Amino acid sequence: MITDTIKKFVSRLFSPAARGPQRITSDKHGIDRRNVSRHAIKVCEVLRQHGYEAYIVGGAVRDLIVGLEPKDFDVATNATPEQIRPLFRRARIIGRRFQLVHVVFGQEIIETSTFRAPASQDQETDEHGRILRDNVFGSQEQDAARRDFTMNALYYDPHNEEVIDYHQGVHDLKKRQVRMIGDPATRYREDPVRMLRAVRFAAKLNGSIDPATRQPIETMASLIENVPASRLFDEMLKLLTCGHAMDCLRQLRADGLHHGLLPLLDVVLEQPGGERFVELALERTDSRVRAGKSISPSFLFAALLWQQVESRWKQLREQGEHNIPALVQAADSVLDEQTEKLAIQRRFSSDMREIWFMQPRFERRMGKTIYRMIEQPRFRAACDFLQLRAAAGEFDSVLAQWWMDLANGNDATRADMIEELAHLPRDPAESSGPRKRRRRPRRPAAQHDQA
Numbered sequence: 001m002i003t004d005t006i007k008k009f010v011s012r013l014f015s016p017a018a019r020g021p022q023r024i025t026s027d028k029h030g031i032d033r034r035n036v037s038r039h040a041i042k043v044c045e046v047l048r049q050h051g052y053e054a055y056i057v058g059g060a061v062r063d064l065i066v067g068l069e070p071k072d073f074d075v076a077t078n079a080t081p082e083q084i085r086p087l088f089r090r091a092r093i094i095g096r097r098f099q100l101v102h103v104v105f106g107q108e109i110i111e112t113s114t115f116r117a118p119a120s121q122d123q124e125t126d127e128h129g130r131i132l133r134d135n136v137f138g139s140q141e142q143d144a145a146r147r148d149f150t151m152n153a154l155y156y157d158p159h160n161e162e163v164i165d166y167h168q169g170v171h172d173l174k175k176r177q178v179r180m181i182g183d184p185a186t187r188y189r190e191d192p193v194r195m196l197r198a199v200r201f202a203a204k205l206n207g208s209i210d211p212a213t214r215q216p217i218e219t220m221a222s223l224i225e226n227v228p229a230s231r232l233f234d235e236m237l238k239l240l241t242c243g244h245a246m247d248c249l250r251q252l253r254a255d256g257l258h259h260g261l262l263p264l265l266d267v268v269l270e271q272p273g274g275e276r277f278v279e280l281a282l283e284r285t286d287s288r289v290r291a292g293k294s295i296s297p298s299f300l301f302a303a304l305l306w307q308q309v310e311s312r313w314k315q316l317r318e319q320g321e322h323n324i325p326a327l328v329q330a331a332d333s334v335l336d337e338q339t340e341k342l343a344i345q346r347r348f349s350s351d352m353r354e355i356w357f358m359q360p361r362f363e364r365r366m367g368k369t370i371y372r373m374i375e376q377p378r379f380r381a382a383c384d385f386l387q388l389r390a391a392a393g394e395f396d397s398v399l400a401q402w403w404m405d406l407a408n409g410n411d412a413t414r415a416d417m418i419e420e421l422a423h424l425p426r427d428p429a430e431s432s433g434p435r436k437r438r439r440r441p442r443r444p445a446a447q448h449d450q451a
């Protein structure tokens with residue numbers, strides 16, 4: 001009896017909540033203040049001067065500790081949106097369900113939100129336990145508890161350069177281990193997108209998912225189906241453009257999670273022979289992201305679905321359909337079938353079509369049509385796409401390079417290149433005359449069959 005009481009007392013004494021948060025000094029966490037956005041520091045300072053607490057929080061702190069460059073900086077504070085807004089010249093309250101403030105400094109927006117309370121019993125959920133509303137202000141400790149992983153629940157105070165850590169996040173981060181705050185299964189049920197986030201952060205940090213955090217994923221993966229398509233799309237895009245998309249996909253596959261977790265991946269990873277092309281597309285995306293270059297989602301999705309389009313295109317041609325109508329039909333059928341399921345937004349699908357439809361036009365170089373092609377808004381993307389096809393061995397690489405040079409050239413260079421074409425010996429594969437129409441195979445006449 002007494003030992004039980006003592007045990008309880010001791011465990012309470014050592015539970016994170018009883019001990020309060022760890023306060024980690026800069027010599028231990030290693031964040032160099034010079035790498036912190038001065039605008040984020042400014043937001044914290046102003047709030048502090050007005051008597052509030054304010055910290056840089058979330059992904060930025062995580063990335064700074066491991067030496068990555070944060071994508072953006074978020075601030076968390078105990079001031080309410082109405083209290084925050086008047087303190088800054090350019091600030092607007094956004095969001096209806098949970099309001100937060102965008103403090104604007106030229107190009108940079110510092111998203112500033114009020115500490116939030118975590119899920120409670122009477123929270124509104126769907127029939128699978130997914131939280132539908134999450135909008136109660138809370139304390140810093142509560143705010144930490146409602147975040148997903150320990151490494152994402154760190155608060156950096158620019159004033160004294162300390163990191164406040166309620167869940168041993170710095171420790172996990174140094175081990176590069178993604179660990180869920182609270183009971184993983186419950187947290188996945190509340191928000192299934194967290195499964196994808198776990199995989200993404202592990203790949204991004206070149207680390208791993210803590211075994212207890214990883215264990216429920218396999219059986220719970222199907223809950224992803226209940227997530228609204230637009231949210232899933234955002235998360236999928238983050239995964240594909242995190243700079244480690246290939247690692248993410250390998251991991252998802254190794255864990256058997258590519259089934260059901262992301263419908264797009266089923267399509268992409270399961271097609272025979274399509275792997276090389278997809279790999280090339282993702283490697284290219286990864287290296288662009290790591291070099292700080294922009295990524296076009298339409299290009300990426302066009303690449304991921306190309307093998308499907310191509311094989312249907314081929315099929316239709318074999319059935320006697322003409323080249324271009326066959327391609328249009330193939331694209332339509334892939335998109336019709338996949339858009340809804342894949343959560344690819346309509347605005348991207350029209351760009352994807354343009355990129356695809358330009359492909360057969362690269363096969364023949366004819367002065368007049370080249371000028372028309374250059375004027376197309378997706379010409380550049382379509383040329384980039386052609387390079388992928390060349391790298392995958394499905395298009396002549398010299399010809400692909402010619403188009404790339406054309407895309408990179410100025411008006412004068414382009415005119416020269418097109419002019420030179422007239423003097424080149426014709427490649428028979430690239431004949432300039434009207435293409436012979438492929439005939440539909442004629443059905444053998446019935447009487448012959450019978451004869």
Ligand code: ATP
Nearest residue numbers: 057058059060071146147148152153191193194238
């Ligand atoms: P990045 O922006 O690099 O993708 P991030 O950690 O900043 O990573 P955001 O989606 O910008 O991710 O979210 C900011 C923070 O909000 C996270 O660090 C985490 O603390 C919290 N958060 C985001 N999504 C969730 C979620 N689904 N469940 C719980 N907390 C979340």
Ligand code: MG
Nearest residue numbers: 058059060072
């Ligand atoms: Mg972020």
